Amino acid sequence: MRYYLAFMLSIFFKLAICQGYTEFLTGNPNDFIVSPDFGICMMGGASENDEAMIWFLNRANGGDVVVLRASGSDGYNNYFYSQLGVTINSVRTFVISNAEGATNSYVLDKIEKAEAIWFAGGDQYDYVSFFKNNAMEDAINDFVNIKGGAIGGTSAGMAILGGGYFSAENGTVTNAQALGDPYHNRMTLGYNDFLEIPYLDQVITDTHYDDPDRRGRHSVFLARYANDNTSRAFGIACNEYTAVCVDENGMANVYGEYPTYPEYAFFLQSNCTDEFLPETCTNGNPLHWVRNDEALKVYKVPGTLNGQNYFDLSDWQSGSGGEWQNWYVNNGTFATSSSINPNCNDALSIEDIANTDLKVLPNPFSDYVSIKTEIENLNIKMFDVSGKQVGVELYENKIDTKALANGIYFIIIENEDYKQTFKLIKR
Known part of the structure; x- marks a missing residue:
């Protein structure tokens, strides 16, 4: 019997590798047709915030949730389906191992029929290399922009949601590497060529912000976006146990356990001035982006259990419960100071x-x-x-x-x- 089981397991894994994905289903296998509510849920990379996940699942309106991941197994299935008190029809996890799995017609059909899509953590370059420039990219963008479904992710799954993104094609990049050379060979960024999610079109996201070095690295991401596109750049980041939930009107509510724990989300933008580009952003030289010590305007928002604190992504100026800061980089050295909100009406054309x-x-x-x-x-x-x-x-x-x-x-x-x-x- 032992040898028979080993043989069957080997056949199972060979089939999974051959088709490019492994599927785990919890709940009703039959599609439940219902109209979802658009929403974006972004988490900082540690264990999920239950209240934010409840918000996300409620956007599915009782329908079907698809989890996309490039490693791991069915860890979200029971959590989504039965542990949060939200009634949904099914949770279907696809562990994708290559682009062939991502573009399999069966997988694409389930994406089309879902009401909510969640990206797990892992290596974001797996998602970029498996999902970009193919039918999976088209299916996800149609799901968000035509069907109006809910989408979200944690860690690497959050990192790919912005119109700009750090792909990690050559591995992660440290704070020192980024600040010392904005065009370091590990500074692999993509711009407006992958996912098209409302309110995130000029945004680069980042996670694991409990590490203070992430702030400097993220600032370099935005400097590169501004420099390479001659355009103002924006960013959203979360501490590890913090979540940002964005509704159809662009209201971004922040969930966490502040003040018990220091759990924050950060909303970054290059300042609303005519001279907003970095003074020095060139290959082989430290970043210099000062602009009168206010190169970046940042709204720091504590996450609470009920998500009452917010920032408005429809204007990038209005918020509640947070504080404004200036961030800047002086010849490769990151610094911050207190600030006031920017006046961006003309720059934003809103x-x-x-x-x-x-x-x-x-x-x-x-x-x-x-x-x-x-x-x-x-x-x-x-x-x-x-x-x-x-x-x-x-x-x-x-x-x-x-x-x-x-x-x-x-x-x-x-x-x-x-x-x-x-x-x-x-x-």
Whole structure:
């Protein structure tokens, strides 16, 4: 019997390697069709925060959860399915071992039918090399932007969610290596060529922020993004036991056990000035990014059990419960100081129209969007989540949207005096 079991196990592992994935299912194998709620859940890399995970699972509205990982086994299945008190139809874990497994038609079908997708930890370059530039990348982006599903991850699974990302292709990079040479051969970054997640398009995420050296390294990531793209850069980071949950309106609530433990999330942005680029960001030289000691504006938010503290990703200026800091790098030396919030209206092109009666309804929408205002001579433009402009025709203050695919859209309404951006979801 012992030899028979060993033989069968060897056959099982050979089959798993051949097909490129191993599957673990808990719950109902039949698909439960329901509309999910969009959301992003990002965790700092240690054990999961239960309250944040409950928030994430509730976005699935009782549907199916898919866990994607490149190592390990079924550790999330029972935790998601039965230990948090949230009713869901199933939890299906795929341990992916190569790009063939990631693009297997069976795996892609389950991604399409899921209501929530969770990336486990591990080596983020496995995710990049297995999932990027193939049908899995397309399936995940469609899941988020067309279906409007919930997505999240921890550690390496959080590290890949931003529009910019550290790929770790040549292994991890230390704080000293990054600060001493922003173009060190381990500083392997990708820009806007992988996942397209709302509110994260110019964001580089980082985790395990309990290590204070991560702050300097993360600052170099943003310096590289700004330098390489001639664009302002943004970042989101979590201490190991901290989580950030972002809803469809861009409200990022922070979960943790502060003040019992020092659990924080950090929201970084290059300052809103004309001269925001690093003074020195070149191959072989230490980073110098000072800009009057406020190269980066950072909002540090303590995570609480109920997630009451927040930062608003729709404007990158508004928050509650946190404190503003300046971060900068002086010839390879990282430093911080206290600060005030930046005034980024012009830089972000999202302007607050005080005392103006202007509404865009409904949200979410289906067949039409209605513009409620007494203001005249308005110019209206509509864009999908990738930034592509879509044609709109306004008739009796309504935009016909029947032909648009489900997903997230931005409507910009302006005249010569002001401009406002609205984010809406079609379902």
